[in-house]
Amino acid sequence: MLMVSRAENQEAADRFWELALAMEIKGDRWRSSSYLKASSSIEELAEPLQIISERGELRRIEGVGESIAAKLNELLSTGRIEALEAVRDLLPEDLPIFRDAPVLGLGAIAELVSNLDVRSVDALLRALDEGVLSTNIRIGEDAERRIKEWLVWRREEAAEVPTPYALRSAERVLTCMQEGGIVSRIELSGPARRKVAAVANITLLFASPTPELAIAKFGTCPEITELTVVERDLAVGKTSSGAGCMLRQxxxxxxxxxxxxxxxxxxxxxxxxxxxxxxxxxxSAEEGPFSTEAEIYGAAGQELVPEEMRDRGRPYDGVVAKTDLLGDLRVRSILTDGSINVEMMAEAAASIGHSYICLCDRLGRRVDGETLARRNDMVDEADARSPVTLLKGIEVNIAPDGKLEAPPSLLEDMDLVIASVNTKLDMGEDGMRARILHALDDPCMDVLGHPCGRVLGLRERVIQDLRPIAERAAERKVALEINAHPDRQDLDDNDAYGLYELGAFYSLGTDSACPLKPQDWDWAVSMVRRAGLEPQRMLNVLPPHALQQREWRK
Known part of the structure; x- marks a missing residue:
């Protein structure tokens, strides 16, 4: 009974905290303060709210006046507060993460939402990556660092560190270990080598005439933040990415x-x-005279299978190759701080080897139609002298009723329209499916963005069964996005592989901001190869004019 009462009291305290945040976002500091005080008082109660209400003594709780008492009675009798439901759209998605993050108080969260349009954990990760929180007077550099460390810890606890981040840690350890000639050979092993989406640990194998010196050097690597196991031929430590790292002789x-x-x-x-x-x-006990994996496959009478394709078994000639893909169909030119980077993106894309990139910025409070028009003017100006073709794209939200939250006149001016679910992520499987199926009937929609809605280690996928959606998308010739950003990797290779038989088209994008990095595109290519996709269903093999004319939809 005591546990139940505490849970009920905490539920009420949480609802009033949410009301306080909504009022803070609206700029109503007085009401925000009142709701926050009531939330704190309710949280500290030793007695169930229901019993206090039955005695008619709610107003004896510190900070609870007539209005808040009425809302408490409403919550106790109906399970909801209508005043909260009326302003719930002001609150960010993934609210528990914002609330639990260290040093992010009510005012700082409101600042993120109101002034930076950071309304979800994926937007928070972007802002952290771009460093905009450190320059905000209500947050600052130290708070930014602590939030980053906390998010890394969350992923470590979930044993779901995005593999691209783990590989960066592995590369730094490998570089350190190769200095000084202590190891004669050291290589990455384990699932990370196969480029799976997420890992808990990295494995590094090494050979050395002095293994004890190699183990000692491992402990001095700057990337190793903590040693947890040290033996004669093995050591385990933590890395800055959150992934564990095992070094084995x-x-x-x-x-x-x-x-x-x-x-x-x-x-x-x-x-x-x-x-x-x-x-x-x-x-034999020595396990054969093999110096390379190619020799192992050759001895078995088989063709060498690249690491990233071993989950699918045998390779075959029809799988898309990096040279088939002409460009990145989702990059972001507008950063969280509002700055627009078009020419720098074009130069970086050319250095990677792209023929084109599609600038797909998300329409929202900070990126409105006027901002996109300004970006498009910059694209027109830069395109004439750009070494790559610059396509004008947009990402729009799919509203709960399935409509695209953008005027058709805006979408018709774009070369590619990605529609995604970015709000109201708690609709449930049936509601979410109906929402997306309705959106797929909109002729302006070219690509369904990050279809599962997951953020690795921080948000579970919001829809499980994609087959009905993939079937409708194939009928409407709407491509399914393979968003290769390390935080998302959505669709993953298993989904992309499993839905291919339904006739789905695919659009590959890194969702990267300035500056574009070659390793991000390499990871994107590995994702489609892991899925065993063929080039004829990839939008990225089409030349720019074919994309602009939507030839795959005809």
């Missing part, structure tokens, strides 16, 4: 085969080793 003779085994997946390893043993008998 392997002899030179066993190195290739051990790395092959640890890279996995197990079914693929078993298949190759069974073929090898069928030809040559059981492996």
């Amino acid at each position: 392997v002899t030179e003779q066993r190195f290739a085969l051990e790395n092959f085994r640890r890279t996995g997946p197990q079914a693929h390893v078993d298949e190759v080793l069974s073929a090898l043993e069928a030809r040559y008998g059981p492996l």
